[in-house]
Amino acid sequence: MKYKHIFFDLDHTLWDFETNSKLTLKELYDTHQLTERNIPSFEAFYQHYTEHNDRLWDRFRKGFINRNELRTKRFWLTFLDFKIADEKLSKTFSDAFLQILPTKTALFDGTTDVLTYLRNKNYDIHLITNGFEETQLLKLRNAGIKDYFTHLVTSETAGSLKPHREIFDYAIAKANTTAGESIMIGDAIDIDVLGARNVGMDQVYFNPTQLPQVQLSTYTIRELNELMGIL
Template identity: 65%
Template sequence: MRYKHIFFDLDHTLWDFETNAVATLQELYTEHELDKRGIPSFDTFYASYSVINDKLWDRFRKGFINRNELRTKRFTMTFLEFKMCDDKLCDSMGKRFLEVLPTKTALFPHAIEVLDYLQEKQYPIHLITNGFEETQRLKMKHSGIHDYFTHIVTSETAGSLKPHRDIFDYALKLSSTSAAESIMIGDTLDVDILGAKEAGMDQVYFAPDKTQEGVTPTYTIRSLKELKDIL
């Protein structure tokens, strides 16, 4: 086998973050009766939240804000879009989001099938994620995929964020393997693919909806089951 160790991203690659986040935020929108607080519909709330959350995650990856700022500002800034200022509500929403989100279980199609396949082929399977340690492990346990992985490397444990090389080097050392023997599977060109490429690893760009441009990956797939043709 060309590759001896397989590394996955979690969110948007195996665990369907958008589906699970929508379900969580819909639950919180109803629970906190936001329709009575000046936010006319869940769709308008989610549209604003998504834009702000993406911008804050980008700033977090670049080191401009810390995780606590990310967790609180995404709701504070969203409510300001609707001319709302309620610190207690923001704090409650932030805590509830982190409680509810990891319990959601939607995975991308063929995720379990492919993990079973890789396990049967006796590949050691690992994870590299920028997500928070406790939250990511809960997601994996609730969705039934935690035990497939030999090593789970989060930005917290590694002290580094993708796409920085340090987190990949940390994962390779922990897994007792080399970049030449490893392959990284992820959904974001400038995070998963660029980071793995700069660490010397081959990469699989998972792009089920649309393909980004800027970095040329080793492989591009539209469905996880296409990994069977590579591995």
């Protein structure tokens, strides 16, 4: 068996971040009756939020803003788009979003089947995620998959974000393995695939929507169950 250690990304790979995030935002939108605040629809709110969130996450990964700025600005800027300059409301949404989101439990199809298969094959299974430690642990517990993983490596504990080499080196050392005995599975070609490649680790690009692949990976899959034919 070539690989002994399997490293997964969490959000957008196992835990269905988009579905869970949208459910959380819809809950907040309805609770705070935002239609009465001149926001025409939830879809309009969600579109603006997503644009700001994606841009701010990119800035966070590049070190231009810190965690607190990311968490608060995405809502502040979204509300400003609808001419709502309400700092209290922005903070309320930020706090509530972080509390509610990890309670959502949507996983990608095949997640538990694949994790059970890998555990039965005696692989050591780990996570490498740019998410925040407490939040990611809550997601794992609530979704019922925490016990599959030997190590959870977050950017907080590693002091580095994917795709930087330091977080992968940290994860490899924590698992007491080598890059050659390991494989990384994730949805982001520029974060998971390139980050793993830079430390000499094979990669599986999880590409359920069949985005154009601008960089080659060791393997590419559309469904998690395809891992059973690789590992």
